[in-house]
Amino acid sequence: MSNVKLFSGTSSRRIAERIADYYGDDLGDVTVKKFSDGEMQPVINQSVRGSYVFFIQSTNAPSDNLMELLLLIDAAKRASADYITAVIPYFGYARQDRKDKPRVPISAKLIAELLQAAGCNRIMTMDLHADQIQGFFDIPVDHLKSEAVYIPFLQGEDLSNVIFASPDVGGVKRARTYAKHFGRELVICDKYRKKANEVAGMTVIGEVKGADVILVDDLVDTAGTLCKAAEALMEKGAKSVRAMCTHPVLSGAARENIKKSKLTELIVCDTIPGVKESKKIRVLSTSKLFARAIRNTHEHRSISALFVDG
DSSP: OTTEEEEEOSTTHHHHHHHHHHHTSOBOOEEEEEOTTSOEEEEEOSOOTTOEEEEEOOOOSSTHHHHHHHHHHHHHHHTTOSEEEEEESSOTTTTOOSOSSTTOOOHHHHHHHHHHHHTOOEEEEEOOSSGGGGGGOSSOEEEEOTHHHHHHHHTTSOOTTEEEEESSGGGHHHHHHHHHHHTOOEEEEEEEEEETTEEEEEEEESOOTTOEEEEEEEEESSSHHHHHHHHHHHHTTOSEEEEEEEEEOOOTTHHHHHHHSSOSEEEEESSSTTOOOOSSEEEEOOHHHHHHHHHHHHTTOOSGGGSTTO
């Protein structure tokens, strides 16, 4: 295993250290220098010739995180690394995955092309905004699911009064996975937006009276959708509402919105750095799952074994 090298980008250092610890190796030595105008120059301070290299970096805002990852990949390629994998716990710019109106970009496709152009041989990520984004790549994509983290967590709880819910129509498949696994009912919150990050209205499809509802989504940004959904569910007679969202973007007034909301608790993963736990926010670690996936990849073993249905 000596030819496996794990490296971390600047923003994802904490989760990278945990992944390396579970993997049983130390992180490689990387220095990110900056010119006076802010231009970055990542330097890999050890040989990677002929190595299997894994770069761990989420591409959340700011865009410097993405640029740093691209430069690290290019540096490893030019240093004759044998195989380069980008481990991206949170894949940024994935929300723009199609042209839903004139003159807009398909940013997820652009990011996929940039990573491949930089010299990446493989992508490892978690809970893409849409599964079909994998089709934007012409290289293998290991698409891990947060279900492998959340389902063991929920198995320790009494779910006899629980109903799972999707905060929008697009997330029904995700919520149905939990409902099917635990043999519980599923309801849908149908939202209407006037503009991005602003929910105008919410309709609950299904019966929730007296139930403890768990909302399931891939990410939480301003928390507007979750808060509206929680309010609508409580108005329909729900006993309590919790939410499980993989990626805690938490921009703008998100924390304040969550604090004032009807949500009892928001459970997130550590795919985005800097999220602190509070009375209403709980953080679960994905590092063990990523460490196992990295080992299975290098040893040419199945990744599907890491899925709940695997």
